[in-house]
Amino acid sequence: MKLAILAYKNLNRKKIRTILTIFGVAIAVSVMVILSGFSIGYKKALNNDIDKMGYQVLITAKGCPYEAATLMLKGGGGLVYMSQDIYGKVAYDPRVDKIAPQLMYTVYDDQLQNGKGGFIIYVGVDNSYIDLKPWYKFQVGNWFSDDNADEVIMGYESAELEQRTVGDKIFIPKFNKVLTVVGVFERTGTQDDGLIFIPLKSAQRIFNLSGKLSSIGVKLKDIKNLPDFEKDLYDEASIQVVSMSQVKNTVISLVSTTRTLISSIALVAIFIAVIGVVDTILMSVFERTQEIGVMKAIGATKFDVFRLVWMETIIICLIGGIAGIIIALLGGNMVEYFIRKVLPYAPNGKLMVFNLQLLMLSLFGAIALGLISGVYPAFRASVMKPIKAMRGGE
């Protein structure tokens, strides 16, 4: 305890130098915490997004798998369509538990956003859609009155954005069609919140896409059958099967570049922090050469001196670690805001997840940083010969 107090008081001697070194460690630790928090949070949010889709496989018309992934998660334009016959083939497969055909169509409306214009995404669905997502609840209203009605159900955000509720009319300019709002879903926390749902048959009729689908969501009875199921559909020339695990990997590979970049920065930050700590402690050891000599003359052992200097390093890294964690916790939201802007796809929910395990691990990491950086300066101090050191000439 005596040594720890002495180590702490020694660091207090050159306050600014100590604070700057602690700051260097704090930055390195906060970058590490944020990076790891992002890694955990992103995967969790992505899994959550994918779980909320309710299906494990998506059948789409042949095209770019990246586009398919985007389509599934985000919705989007420039869609290619496949024949509804595929639905007939797959629907009666004994391995299939639930199946939901969808027809997605994007319409440009120049009246949106106070005249700035914008895209509205319509999705044609039938009753099976709600079977796949039984947790969907209506904020107001009900399901379509008929599978070919001129009605829409709005996602929570799209209703809020356009200030629509049950009974309101929606006009589709390009097709000169007026539809009635019969329901608004509660917030789901997925991209569905921004969509407008139409009965599948109505969508095919209104958008002149009779007999066409953009995708079919499939939930298998047993996920173990997935490889066989995919293999069987592989021969179908016009379609592709995208499984959720593929989508997950695709999206993760899209963000991995960003993560690699941040990891490199984190490694550089850690390296600089280690150099900074070694430099500071070594400088302080050399400045105290005579003092260390006297300490040894009055009885301090090699181990006493080693421990003293080591403790100084550990104190710096411990305080730096705690400060770094606090910075990460406080700054995480801000970093999340910027990351959302640069990421190709950011799932809903929190992208930064700081759990206790991560924080404890980071703290131990910081202490380990101290243990490693302190070895050389502590060794140099411990091997000083008292007589030479007292002359200041070690």
Next chain:
Amino acid sequence: MENYVVETENLVKTYKLPGEEVKALRGINFSIKEGDFVSIMGPSGSGKTTLMNLLGCLDSPTSGELSILGKNVIDLKEKDISDLRRKNIGFIFQDFYLIPSISALENVEMAMYFARKGVNRKYAISILERVGLGHRLKHLPNKLSGGELQRVAIARALAISPKLLLADEPTGNLDTKNAQDIFNLLKQVNEEHGITILMVTHNTKLGNQCKRVVYMVDGKIQDGDNLS
């Protein structure tokens, strides 16, 4: 039978420098009885501090015999020498050499800690009170005068209850009055506690007040004061 705290026989210390060899001690035959208060005087470069360092087990002789508290230092391992020093020898330096980041009291306690004699705050306070610093316990070294710093250094040396106290020009950085006060304190320590003191000094007035005076010139004891 008298006990000797220090005994040397033909003690030689040579420093090897590039291109030359400096003989700092040229055969010292010398001893100090338990409870003695010896001053070593002599010109600069005469070997006083070198002798002091050897007697304090901070340095090893090139040749000759050296016995401290009856133990032949030449035969001891480094660890045993450190133990001998840690538990029995107190040091006082011209430049005080206190640890600047901790208070007077903590400096004394640190010495107890390093000597593995157990940190005893009450005893540390009592020593500081004895050297007249009962009112300066919590002061950092930079808040103390030269005389006070040396008093803390003496308290630090006494904290381990040494059998031998080595003082290397303890009054060298003090004014006349403070120098006499510090000397009186050392004398009191010697008389009241029977601690053997060896003091290197340039101050003849103080040196001559010791029980025994030794002169050194050119690495040798000048006055022929051999085994006493």
